[in-house]
Amino acid sequence: MILVTGATGTIGSEVVRQLAARGEKVRAQSRDPAGARVPSGVETAPGHHRDRASVEAAMAGAEAAFLVGVFGPDDVEHDRGLVAAARAAGVRRIVKLSAIGTGDPRLGAGDPQSGEGEGEGEGEAKAEAEGEGAPRVGGFGTWHLYGEEAVKASGLEWTILRPSNFASNTLSWSQTIQEGTPALNMMGGGKQGVVDPRDVAEIAVAALLDPRHSGRTYTLTGPETLSAHEQAAVLGEILGRPVRLRDLSPEQRREQLLAAGLGEAYADALVIAARFIQDGGSDVVTEDVPEVLGRPARTYREWVVDHREAFGVS
Ligand SMILES: NC(=O)c1ccc[n+]([C@@H]2O[C@H](COP(=O)([O-])OP(=O)(O)OC[C@H]3O[C@@H](n4cnc5c(N)ncnc54)[C@H](OP(=O)(O)O)[C@@H]3O)[C@@H](O)[C@H]2O)c1
Structure with a gap:
């Protein structure tokens, strides 16, 4: 049995x-198990990463678990809780979905105890810790850091996936x-190694099934880096209509995000991440996808061709 958290995402x-397509026994956790659309034969389990008891119950009898535990700066402890639940439930192998840039001081991930490396203008959000001292939660580079550390210290077989955009x-x-209106872009011309979620999932499946991926941290990118404007050009070409973007400074975007009700820590982290991307910090292509899968990573163009109907334009 393999438990998948974040299973409808x-x-x-x-x-x-x-x-499921490979014939594996799968249990999918969702806050709405009755409404979760899963392939036939897949079990569902109620709950979510913030409800530790639900995660432990969902993990009962599972040999491996896919961990999706960070949706914002308030999730650090819940992410560590997923690892603790896996240990408590006797799960043997865990695969954590993390993010590119985790641990990078330019993304606010300095020494957790001193707070060194936190970016200018970051929020002061701190998570309550269980035992090991309170982590300082700041930029994106910190959000997955504590979960990654817990995964590595778990004593279980583990793999960490750090996908790009x-x-x-x-x-x-x-x-x-x-609507024919421009979408907002806070990344300027910054390029990212845009990755197809199907490739991320395929590597997760490999790591869930094969202990040879144990102890590895994979940084997952597509085969090239693209700016948002380059993505818009590809999308426009395939959809047959212009895809326009309006560039906003990260600071302009921060004001909008705060006005929309996002917390300060979250908005500040987005500003730092946007500056990082604008400055080329995410202009990175790795060989991890082709090396693990034995084929080239899918391009953004391939993803658009396969998902053009999802954009609702004919
Ligand atoms: N987007 C990117 O470009 C990117 C890049 C690198 C890394 N990541 C990492 O990928 C992870 C997200 O993965 P994803 O995009 O597959 O997830 P997702 O689609 O956003 O969410 C996965 C599932 O989790 C549940 N969920 C969503 N928000 C929740 C919340 N606030 N509280 C509790 N449950 C919630 C929902 O399931 P139910 O409603 O069924 O419960 C949802 O279908 C994050 O940790 C992020 O840091 C993202």
Whole structure:
């Protein structure tokens, strides 16, 4: 049995689909198990990463677990809780979905105890810790850091996946594309190694099934780096209509995010991450996808061709 948390989401749903297609026994956790659309034969379990008891119950009898535990700066302890739940439930192998840039001081991930490396203007959010001292939570580079450390210290077989920007993030442009208005871009011309979620999921499946990936941290990118404007050009070409972007400074975007109700720590982290990307910090292509999968990483263009209907334009 393999437990997938975040099982109805971008990566989790694809992990479930691929595992089920291989005939593996899968349990998918969701806050709404009755409404979760899973392949036939897949079990569902109620709950989510913030409800430790639900995670432990979902992990009962599982040999391996896919961990999706960070949706913002308040999730650090819940992410560590997923690892503790896996240990308590006797799970043997864990695969954690992390993010590129984790641990990078330019993303606010300095020495956790001193707070060194936190970026200018960051929020002061701190998580309550269980035992090991309170982590200082700041920029994106810290959000997955404590979960990664817990994974490595767990004594279990572990693999960490640090994907770059998901190709599917551009689905957030679909409404503006349909309206013919520009989508907002806070990354300027900064390039990222846009990765296809199907490739991330395929590597997660490999790591869940094969102990040879144990002890590895994979940084997952596509085969090239693209700016948001270059992605818009590819998308526009395939959809047959212009895809326009309006550049905002990270500071302008921060004001908007705060006005929309996002917490300060979250908004500050987005500003730091946007500056990092603008400055070329994420202009990175790795060989981890081709090395693990034995084939080239999918391009953004391939992802768009396969998902063009999701943009709702004919
Ligand atoms: N997007 C990117 O470009 C990118 C890049 C690198 C790393 N990442 C990392 O990838 C992870 C997210 O993966 P994903 O995109 O596959 O997840 P997702 O689609 O955003 O969410 C996965 C599932 O988790 C549940 N969920 C969502 N928000 C929740 C919340 N606030 N509290 C409790 N449950 C929630 C939902 O399932 P139910 O409603 O069924 O419970 C959702 O379907 C994050 O840790 C992020 O840091 C993302």
